[in-house]
Amino acid sequence: MEDLIPIEKVIEENIRVKELDEQGFLIKIEKMNEYLNEFKNRTTSLPNANLWKEKRVLITGISGFAGSHLAEQLLNLGCEVHGTIRRHAVPMHENIEHLRGKIHLHEADITSTERILGIF
Numbered sequence: 001m002e003d004l005i006p007i008e009k010v011i012e013e014n015i016r017v018k019e020l021d022e023q024g025f026l027i028k029i030e031k032m033n034e035y036l037n038e039f040k041n042r043t044t045s046l047p048n049a050n051l052w053k054e055k056r057v058l059i060t061g062i063s064g065f066a067g068s069h070l071a072e073q074l075l076n077l078g079c080e081v082h083g084t085i086r087r088h089a090v091p092m093h094e095n096i097e098h099l100r101g102k103i104h105l106h107e108a109d110i111t112s113t114e115r116i117l118g119i120f
Contacts, residue, residue: 007029008027049078050092052079053078054080055079056079056081056120057079057082058078058119059071059082059083059084059085059112060084062081062105063085063096064095067083067097068093068095068099071083071099071103072099075103080104081099081103082106082119083105084105084108084110084116084118085105085108106119
C-alpha cells in the first residue's frame, strides 16, 4: 500500500481525473460513510405472489438471457408462462431447456398482432 499514489496528488496531476472530481464523480474516503448510510435503511420489496398467482404472461424472447431468467421468476410466482420463439429458433435453446414442460412455447413473429393475440 505504500506505493499507492494519494488521490489528492492524482487529482492535482491528471486533468481528466480533476474534471471527474469537479463533476462529482469521485468519492472521497471521508464522504464514504455518508454515502453508505444513505443505503443502509433502503428496502426492496419482492413481487406480491398473490398478485401474480395463476396469471397468464407472455415473454417475447423467452430463450434469451433476460427472458429465461424472467420466466423462472414468474414460474416461481405461480404464473402460467408463455413465450415466443422465432422459426429459426425452434430447437430449444439451452437457456430454457430446464424449463421444458413448465412453459408454453409459441413460434411467432412479434410484429404479427393476429399471431400474438391468438396465443391467448
